[in-house]
Amino acid sequence: MNSRHTDHATRAEKFNLDESRVDWHDKTLWFIREKRDKAAWQIPEWEQLRETASQIKNNVLSNLHDYLIEFEKNAQKNGATVHWASTPAEHNKIVLDIIKQAGARNIVKSKSMLTEECHLNEYLTAHGIDVVDTDLGERIVQLAGEPPSHIVLPCIHWKKEEIGELFHQELGTPKGNADPQLLTNAARLNLRNHFMTSRVAITGVNFAVAETGEIVVCTNEGNADLGVQLADVHIACMGLEKIIPRRKHLGVFLRLLARSATGQPITTYSSHFKKPREGQQWHIVLLDNGRSERLGSNDFRNALKCIRCAACFNTCPVYRRSGGHSYHTTVAGPIGSILAPGLDMKKNADLPFASTLCGSCSNVCPVKIDIHDQLYKWRQVLVRNGHVSAIKAIGMKGMAAVLSYPFIYNTSGSLGRWIMRYFPFLFSNRANLWYKQREMPKAPEKSFREWYIKNRKKK
């Protein structure tokens, strides 16, 4: 599809055509940022928690090999079958094989950004499996045929009237009804049917504990739990980096996760799956997909600490005014902009530039990922690898040449200002992107240097 190849700037420009909608999207997400602030301020030791979480994750990365083996051993002892997948294709095949072996044709899935990363739904559907996303937000975008625009609030870009219309068409709710309570209830009834009839349930994994071989899944809706407890087979899909060393570390991460994500002290359900129900099959699928490579990068390794809370999305002034779909990648926002180029540099070369490097993201991140520093570093990598437009490269080379020589700089400066004063139309026209919605700065007669030489320099 063409839209895959339009860059962030083009998509964001389109998003901004409807200014009142941008205001609504921005306000909604800023409100969540404020809720996060309120929750964080209730914890005097908040910054200590962030530092502790950051150090735990640093330790995980430096011992990832041993922790993964420890987790696998303990999970197997608990009755899980552990699978390893290098690529999304391998991951999807493993999941499909498990489903086929169980003889299931319809399955339920709770929120898992990893399965989005693997485009699992499309794969399974193409192989005749009916997948129903049970998280309400995910169900909405699934019915609409769209990817989620936010990793925690998948349909934050949808207005309730639009959801009402969608539910009227898909679930038969009354036309024109946009009452969230009614719509949620309709989804509850509809999805309850799917829960009762699905023999296989797929979940994500928020945390996997090496010490005990258990996994933790956090939801507000209870959809992961309902799915798993009514199914014969539980498939838990996780990225390699979701490991934490000891169970007691969950205390640190669970105190940070929901507060960072939505401003709640904790999600309604934090389910610790240690041993499967008697007679139930439990599969854990570990995905690499570039994570082991990224581990070797001093500059970009820290992105693996991410616990997928989306606090960086909510605080990002650019994300709030461009929307998740402008990022054309599974995980959008600031963290997405430092993950995606690692997966496909060419396709995602625009993302590290979709930022003013304001630094807000790094400072709300519960595990202290240096997001804005990595955005800067990715820019250097992308330019070195030729993923920036030729025009920009030439312009920058020209700028460097001018700025490296005082005489050229001063002469160009004088000349530039003179042209601006006497031929303003050369700059004040629509070809100049600055000028589209802003006036040009006035060009003074003298530069500071010229003023200084005239007024201050001792003769």
Next chain:
Amino acid sequence: MNSRDRILERIKKNLPQESPLPSVDINTNFSDLKEKFKATLTSIGGTAIEVTDWSHIKNYIQLNYLDTDQVISTAPQLNFKAHTFKNDPRALERIKISILQGSFGVAENGAVWITDTHMGDRVLPFINEHLALVINEKDIVSTLHQAYEKIDLINYSLGVFIAGPSKTADIEQSLVLGAHGAKSLVVFLMT
């Protein structure tokens, strides 16, 4: 070489310099645990009810759920149909409220820890319209750090923190209580 070995080999090759594990010594303690728990639970949409014995719970249930065929509990002190519905989700689904024993509560977030030992059927905490959990008032800890110290002493196959009724704000950030799990949650605090 299979994927597992290839992945582990790549990881081993790329491991960064050792970063030591930090100690987790955060010792927040609230002075009035019961009040803090009650206030937090209320703020997240749950209801806390103080009771002195099981008969109070029985009275509450009988007052609010006239058809006691619609009530189930795994607590031996309450005589509400427990055993016959195991592995029969369709039957369990028709129950209006389940009353289950929790292990302890957490004041900072209003959560109750419950394990499979007290669930009866693992689907019971999630499937019914209403849920009630029972804990001893003296079994409330301040934070999750202390909670995990208690959890380390409990043997379980499934353990869940349940904090309030199920909810969603996916529709334009309007909070709706009652997504897929229970629409309401009562926590009975036994003195």
Next chain:
Amino acid sequence: MTVSLFVPCYIDQFYPKVAIATLELLEKLDVDVIYPEKQTCCGQPMANAGFEQLTRGCNSLFIDNFSACDYIVCPSGSCVLHIKNHLHADGQEHKAHSIQSKVFELTEFLTDVLQVKSLSANFNHKVGLHQSCHGQRGLNLSQMSELVASPFSKTTHLLKMVNGLKLVPLNRHDECCGFGGTFCVTEEAVSVKMGKDRLRDHVENGAEYITASDMSCLMHLDGILRRQKSKVNVIHIAEILNSSKSKLI
């Protein structure tokens, strides 16, 4: 103490009055100021655009111009932050480090080094303070709203010394204005929308002037204000702190 004045390239070319105000202010505070005439640019516009490897010329020039002095003072948080984080030069790393340790943005120089207690400045207007991101989050000129930490603000501390100045409260006190270097043209739609939203916040809260420690933010906001034909004006903090009864802004 000798202070070298580091004037950002775009201030030199487009906003010389900001550099003049900085110079005059420092002189009023009995600082001996030198202006190295051969300075050009810190290299930030190229580095932020991914062209760090093109900044060698700027880096060498910077080291040549600014090695010999006690302090380097600059009326721009982002330029100072860039030097602190990214100044490198082959074979001259020790000089680069030395510069990084003595380069200051103007307001932090006033509060931390000169420890100014009072100013004879007058500015009888309602002023909105825009927290430029690099100065705030990079140089810690004031506490950022993201952290659970004690509030402080070096900029506000100085502005409170100005007679007649009334600081207006804002709804979002440290959201980015949207300038972001080449971002202002490569992501023009979002950049301008961010600027417009910042301005609405200031205007709704009664600001007559908007000030900041970075002229780049103000240049971007001013561009929008002038297009809106607004009565609100921007003014760099150096000009406010240097203002007096007799001077017309």
